[in-house]
Amino acid sequence: MLVTGAAGFIGSNFVHYLVANTDVIVTVLDKFTYAGNAASLAGLPENRVTVVRGDICDAELVDQLVRANDVVVHYAAESHNDNSLHDPRPFLDTNIIGTYTLLEAVRRYEKRLHHISTDEVYGDLELDDPNRFTEHTPYNPSSPYSSTKAGSDLLVRAWVRSFDLQATISNCSNNYGPRQHVEKFIPRQITNILTGERPKLYGEGLNVRDWIHADDHSSAVLRIIEAGRLGETYLIGADGEKNNKDVLELILTSMGQPADAYDHVVDRPGHDLRYAIDSTKLREELGWQPAFPDFERGLTATIDWYRENEAWWRPQKAETEAKYREQGQ
Ligand code: NAD
Numbered sequence: 571m572l573v574t575g576a577a578g579f580i581g582s583n584f585v586h587y588l589v590a591n592t593d594v595i596v597t598v599l600d601k602f603t604y605a606g607n608a609a610s611l612a613g614l615p616e617n618r619v620t621v622v623r624g625d626i627c628d629a630e631l632v633d634q635l636v637r638a639n640d641v642v643v644h645y646a647a648e649s650h651n652d653n654s655l656h657d658p659r660p661f662l663d664t665n666i667i668g669t670y671t672l673l674e675a676v677r678r679y680e681k682r683l684h685h686i687s688t689d690e691v692y693g694d695l696e697l698d699d700p701n702r703f704t705e706h707t708p709y710n711p712s713s714p715y716s717s718t719k720a721g722s723d724l725l726v727r728a729w730v731r732s733f734d735l736q737a738t739i740s741n742c743s744n745n746y747g748p749r750q751h752v753e754k755f756i757p758r759q760i761t762n763i764l765t766g767e768r769p770k771l772y773g774e775g776l777n778v779r780d781w782i783h784a785d786d787h788s789s790a791v792l793r794i795i796e797a798g799r800l801g802e803t804y805l806i807g808a809d810g811e812k813n814n815k816d817v818l819e820l821i822l823t824s825m826g827q828p829a830d831a832y833d834h835v836v837d838r839p840g841h842d843l844r845y846a847i848d849s850t851k852l853r854e855e856l857g858w859q860p861a862f863p864d865f866e867r868g869l870t871a872t873i874d875w876y877r878e879n880e881a882w883w884r885p886q887k888a889e890t891e892a893k894y895r896e897q898g899q
């Protein structure tokens with residue numbers, strides 16, 4: 571399998587998951603942007619995992635790697651909404667042109683592709699909307715990040731329809747777990763507390779995210795690769811809706827701090843209010859179930875991981891906070 575973006579958070583968890591649960595031989599293609607971390611792939615057996623440093627926009631390299639593998643699992647992306655609001659260009663390059671480059675190689679060599687995407691392509695929901703996102707919800711992305719992810723999904727769909735590409739797509743909700751960059755909400759707050767900084771909540775913190783453990787995302791992706799119907803989209807979620815304020819208070823109290831020991835900072839422009847996934851199709855058609863349905867337990871384990879792996883996140887922390895400070899966040 572060729573796994574793109576596997577030096578990042580979810581891709582690295584997927585490769586660890588593959589090594590632990592299958593016999594698959596993996597090649598990683600990753601550009602090692604600020605979000606890629608070699609330490610996330612450290613310790614994996616050399617006879618199972620080869621790491622190639624390179625850009626998914628490099629057609630020659632992509633061609634060579636796609637030809638040499640049977641299945642391509644595409645995680646590589648610029649992934650952070652806040653960054654996309656300040657500097658959208660890399661999002662267009664990697665998420666659109668990079669995906670196009672992969673699609674052309676997959677088409678040329680008639681390989682199998684699984685494309686990783688996000689629930690953010692559907693826009694957001696009102697807090698009291700009884701409906702959740704399904705595979706039939708119209709696309710309505712809000713940010714430069716989510717619009718480029720939506721664009722990449724539409725490219726995959728077009729290559730399926732026009733060229734019979736053998737592909738599936740999954741749109742997953744917010745992931746948490748080990749090896750997530752400290753720019754993201756949960757690791758930022760945990761590592762702020764560990765470094766004596768106060769956590770930062772955007773606006774009133776009433777925005778809802780639907781949390782899923784990264785390992786549950788990995789098991790769902792593997793299930794779709796094994797048994798998903800070609801050309802189909804599957805939504806991945808674990809019924810984990812929580813608002814940001816509640817998550818932050820849980821982090822604070824789990825770490826022995828008063829629940830109100832945080833700062834409100836300026837809100838994200840265009841901030842999506844609520845995401846919520848209906849994963850009935852994945853569960854009923856492919857028999858998938860999350861192994862980590864208890865968010866509180868998963869969060870405690872994640873806090874422990876950041877406590878025990880300071881060497882992994884420390885080098886990114888000062889630079890990340892300096893960037894947020896400049897933005898008033
Ligand atoms: P991440 O930012 O942690 O990792 C992205 C990885 O892609 C990094 O290792 C980076 O070096 C690599 N990369 C970036 N540009 C590249 C390029 N041009 N060529 C090769 N490699 C490149 O992201 P993540 O949170 O692990 O997200 C992975 C995927 O999952 C993304 O496609 C994202 O849209 C999707 N997703 C994320 C979430 C979430 O909650 N984080 C939820 C749903 C879907």
Ligand code: TDX
Pocket residue numbers: 649650651652687688689690743744745753754755756758770771772773775777778779814838
């Ligand atoms: O310091 C913060 N304070 C805060 O209140 C940060 C960094 C975030 N937030 C809020 C914004 C969001 O409502 O927390 C929520 C989660 O923020 P992020 O971790 O930036 O995630 P989000 O914007 O929801 O997007 C994530 O889930 C979907 C991933 O980054 C995407 O890659 C994925 O597609």
